[in-house]
Each structure stands twice: as C-alpha cells, then as structure tokens.
Amino acid sequence: MGRRKDGKAKTKLQGQALTPRQRMVGDEKEGSSGDARKKSTKRKERTKHKEKSERAEKDVKKAKAVKSKSVESFDDDVRVHSAVLDEPEDGNFVPNKRGKKRKRQEEPIEGPSTFKMNNLKEEDEASSGAKEKSRKMKKPKEEEGACPVTTKKSKEEKGECPVTTKKKSKEEKGECPVTTKKKSKEEKGECPVTTKKKSKEEIAAGKALKIKKKEEEEQQRWRWWEEAKYEDGVKWKFLEHKGPHFPPEYQPLPDNVHFYYNGNIVKLSLAAEEVALFYAQMLDHEYTTKEVFRNNFFKDWRKEMTLEERMLITDLSKCDFGELHAMHVEKVEARKAMNKEDKLVIKEANQRIVDEYGFCMLDNHRERIGNFKIEPPGLFRGRGEHPKQGYLKKRIQPEDVIINCGKGSRVPEPPAGHRWKEVRYDNTVTWLASWTENVQGSCKYIMLNPSSKLKGEKDWEKYEVARRLKSCVDRIRLQYQQDLKSKQMVNRQRAVALYFIDVLALRAGNEKEEGETADTVGCCSLRVEHITLYDRLEGSDCVVEFDFLGKDCIRYYNKVPVTKRVFKNLKLFMENKEPGDDLFDRLNTGLLNKHLSSLMPGLTAKVFRTYNASITLQDVLVSLLPGPSAEKLLSYNRANRAVAVLCNHQRAPPKTFDQSMANLQSKIEVRREQLTLAKSELTLAKKEVKGHCSDSKLLALVERKKKAVQRCEEQIMKMEVQATDREENKQIALGTSKLNYLDPRISIAWCKNMEVPLEKIYNKSQRDKFAWAVDMTQTDFIF
C-alpha cells in the first residue's frame, strides 16, 4: 500500500461556487476517476488549471503581507536554465515522478560569522554545530532566567524556589490585583448562586472562601517546572488510574417506535437497530444528504444486519427512520426542558464519573486526565469530502483496550465480565489506555489534560525550540536562499518549500494514502494545480496565487509576491507537468525534516509555525503599544488575530451570525433614528432659547438635548466598532493559535507590563495549562 500521493489525477478546485467559508467542497465531478494515477498517467485536462485563475477571489482578506524578512533582500542572478541544473544522476531534469530522493548532499557549513539579533544564543548554536543526534532539548531552564532549579522532589514547598520574587506570583495569578470591582465578573467560574439578597457578611464570607480555595489550589499545584527532568525517554516513574470510562450500553427502542421499510414495520435486531438509530439521529445533519455518507452507512449497516434483514433491506431510500428520528428529537427537547433539580441530578452524576475516572496519580501527584471516556460508537464524521464518511465506528469493548500503568500500581479493573486486551507497564509513553479504531485503523489514546506535567513540559520544550530557532533563523534563511541556486533539483525544491513554510507558515504536508482521507495538502504535497503564477498582478511582480485545501479541508487562498528567484524556480518545477502532478516531486517531509534537523537540533517544519506565530505576536504587540486600558485588550486581540490569519485558522461563521449581525444593524438603525430625532429636538430647543433670551429652564433643556445627542452618537459608534470587530472575526478562529502557537510567556509578560489582568486573556483552563509560564514569567521576558 504505497502511501504515495502521487499524481492525483483529481482536480478539486472549482470555480466560484465557494461559500464564504470557503471550505471547498470538492466537486466530485468525475475527476477522481483515475485510480491509475501514477504520475505517469498524466493526461489530465489542464484546463482545470485555467479555471482556477478565473476564480473570484473574494475571500479572506488575508493581508498576510509578506513579512519583510531579510530574505527579500536577495535578488537574483538566477541564471537558471534547466540545462544547468540537471541532476547529475538522471540527467534530465524533467520533473520525474515522485523522485526517489537521492543523497542529499552535505551543506551545513555556515560560518559562525553569521550573527543575529540575539547573539547571546549564539553559543548555544555553536555547540550544536556538532550535529549530535540528541534532538532532545536539554534544559531550557537556564536559557532564560527562569528557574534553574533542580530541587528534585521538592514539590510542595514553593517557598524556597531559588528564583527571587517568585512568591509574588501567587496572588498575582490568583486574582486580578488591578481591578477591584471587576472581579466577580471574571470568575463566574466558581460563582455560586448569589442571591443578591445576601447579607454583606455572607458575601464577604463567600469571597473569602473563594480566595482560600484558590490559594489552596495554588498550594496543591505541582510545580514540576522546578524539578529536575527525568533521564532520556522516561516519562514517569509511577502511574495509577482507574482505566477508561465506557459509554452506556445501547438501550433498545421502546415498543411504540418503529422502523419502516417500504412502508412496513420492521422489527430490527438489536445490532441493526442501534446502527439505524445512529443514522436517524443525524437526519437533520447535512451528512445524510451526501451520497458517499449514505452509501458508506448503508454498506456498514447491512453488515450489522441478520441474514433476513439483509435480504429484505436493500435500498436505503425505502427506509423510513421517521419515528426513530422523532424520538430522538423528543429526547433532546425533553432534556432541554428539564427542571433545575433534574439537571442538577444529572450534573452530579457526571461529576461522580469525573471524580472516579477523571484523575490519575502520576509520580505522587493527582493529575487530570484529558479524555478518560472511550469514544462511543456512531457513524464516522470525516471532514470535507472524506471517502470514509458514514462508516460505522464500532463500539469499543474492554477486550479492545490496552491499559498502560505503573508497575506496582493498582491495575484498573475491567468492567464486570470483561478483560483488558493487554496490560502493560511502559513508562516511556504518556498514554494510559489505547485502542485501535476500526474506520481508519489508527490508534486512539487516553492521555492527560493539558494542565498536566506531561503535557506542560512538552509544551514548554516546544517553545524553547522555537526560541532557539529565533537565534539561528537568519543563518537558515541565508542557507535556503543559497539553495535556491543549487545545481541539484532536490535542494532547490527543498529551498522553495522551506521558503513557503517560513514565509507563509504552511504545514509540512505529509503524503497521504489516496482514498483513505479527504484530498488535502500541505507544503510538500502541493500539486501544480494548487498554485498559479503571475508575472505581474495587482501592482506586484512575481505573484503566486495559492488555492488548496489544507488540514481539516480548510481552504488556503492567498496571493503572495515572492522573490524572483523563487518565482523562477517555481516555473521550473511546473514545466512539463500536469495539474495533478506534485509541485515538489523530489521532496517529501522526511527529507525536509532531516535537512532541518541538521541545521539545528530539534528543528522540524512545524517549528517554523510556532516561531513565526510567536514572533509575530510579540512584534505586533510592540507595534500596537499604548492606548487607554479599554483598548489594550483590543490591541491584544488584533495581534492574536494577525497570527490567526498567518496560520490560516478559520472557522465557520456561527450559524446565528447573519441573524445576530442583522440584529445589531437594526439596533444601530434604531439609534440612528433616535439620533436624528434628538438632533431636531435640540435645534428646536435652541431656537426657543434664542426667542426667549435666557430662560434657565430652556437652557437646561438644551443641555439635556445635547447630552442625548451625544449619548446616541457614542452608542452608535460603539456598536459600529463592535460590528466591524465581529465582522472581522467572522471566519477567524483565535483559539487555536492562542492554545498551540503563542508562547504564553509573551502574553503573560505583556499583561504584567500593561497591567492587564491575566484573566482578561486566559480563562481558567488556559491559565491551568500555562501555569508553568504564569509562574516563571517576569516582565522582561522576550521570546
């Protein structure tokens, strides 16, 4: 099963039908027919290619201004011509099929001479020059003033952390010292039912309790970042947990709910009935209108049927799930309409499950588990045009589950009457349980919550690697600029790919097995059909237009001016290729990452995203500096948004978006009318005053009218700002970058410097996740 991605005969990108969301629904129009898509069979109509250029380019504003990185400065002398850069080995340079990579010749050199903004990092890198394998990052700790520490197990006593000033942080993070009145607002989290009637004492007591709780929590917190790290691959020394929580068994339909086939009631077997219900529950969803989904569902459903059922039920369109669907809807309604007590009962029951299964003991500390529940069965919901959508995701039994825990810990009990597939004691991995999922055959894991040490440490390390990149990024950019002129095709392709990854923050782009997943690409897997070159476009030279579906079938659309050298290389790469051919036919992510790690230990393609995201945040925050307090947050959000745009983090506009936007507009309209009214009243009043000289009453009236006008204007202004803000955010998701790409220390330091309470930026779970950063970050932190 070659997982090659190969010549993709299919051409997806279609014309203007794009929804604003631009989630391209690949039009299935015949395109995919060819399974014979060896790169060799490239006879695709290249017209598609053409089509693309006509595409309306409304979309995403994506300013994405090409960052003015140093790289731009080179300009070429590209003498190129194909002839020159033939690969020695296979003489011709015509794009060969997914080139088997060849020896990537050595390169690293790079004198120590280069130096960058941050030369203090230099040493770091010099030492790394010795390409020692250890990609592990040693200890970020000393690197920036954070705690060098090494107190081995001294968890509880935060008291003596070597780093000065540390204790301060405690109350700082606890609650916002700055705003006093705001307080209750922020922490709705733990706000108990405050019947405003309560006496002052009670309120005060409640507050005190809250504070105490917080302090306690802080006290409990495992300050793992102050501890020494374990030796190489060891992730933990002790691990004990209760195993995963299983979803409830299937409850058969009540007797009064029927499934009909061809108009007749059919009593289904339990297994078939369960699957039928999965489908019935999705009837309101767009999925069930898709051919692929329906077919896949039907195929898998029939597998669950008894022989007779299978004989009888041969046509999905003759199935009537109406009553099942109605029952489901009713249940949902009922749940919504439940009274407070019942809801509370349910809530408590859930809480008990969390208490029992939601935590584990890891090296003497109680840690939250992320997903302690086994995924319930259902129909597979792949994103985009997923070829497997609708397949049955089977119910997982204990017999499918592997448990991982500490030697000498209490091994979790399997549910009564069951056994685990296996129990192992592997402390070089971080998962507590795993199973193989049947639709794609991949592993699923139960792992810890982001606030845990295991996740936090990794996260911290990630940002430290990105910071190391900062210190040698200039050198690396220089390097790939040079490589653009390389004699070897591979190197040129690698250089261009790297340029994209660096400048546009594209993902690496692994190859994918065809037919197994939706047709999406990243940098290395770009195909000719995904870009269009313009010698001149909209006032810029050498513009590349990108249009492809990336992760999660999110469309990436961007027009970017590139350097001449890159442009010429692209032309070269595209020569004699069909739209469905790989743009970088000699390159893959393995090759690319291998090269990167030789440039800097630990460097991989995705580090560029982290680095560019974080550095962008930092830069934008600086550039947006001051402003009144209310606007600080706005600035932060803008900076955050800039990153989200860079990383192409999109979201579907909320379903209610248009509606609520309209509401807002009409509100504005109302205000406008009020404003005109108020204005005319004002002029009227003024006239009166003129008539009767100075009547104090009239003067007061005028004043009042003035105020009214002013108020209206202010409110209109405010709403309009809100409207544009919302509009701008319509398709942009800020959360992903905040959670995964932005070094929290940048934000925390900013908060401290700006005197903005951290709560304004991070909610509770985010503060927990970034506890390490909250604790160690000083105002002078620089990424």
Place this chain on the structure above:
DNA sequence: CTACAAACTTAGCACTACCCGG
C-alpha cells in the same frame, strides 16, 4: 534506506453554561 505504525500535537465543530440587555 522505505514503509508503516506509534505517539503526540493541532484543529474545528457541537453543545452547553452562563451572561447581559430588554
């Protein structure tokens, strides 16, 4: 090596809990 599998991060969507203005 290459191909595949395992392990772990990153991703958007659905739902729900809660807030706020009318």
Place this chain on the structure above:
DNA sequence: CCGGGTAGTGCTAAGTTTGTAG
C-alpha cells in the same frame, strides 16, 4: 425573568514527527 448570543469545554478528526521492521 427571558431569550439571544457567546465563551468555554468536550470531542474526536487530522495533522506531524519519531520509531521500527523488513
């Protein structure tokens, strides 16, 4: 007090990278 609207959270799919077998 109600309902619209949104932030928070859970869920799990979809990526990347590393590890390993052949």
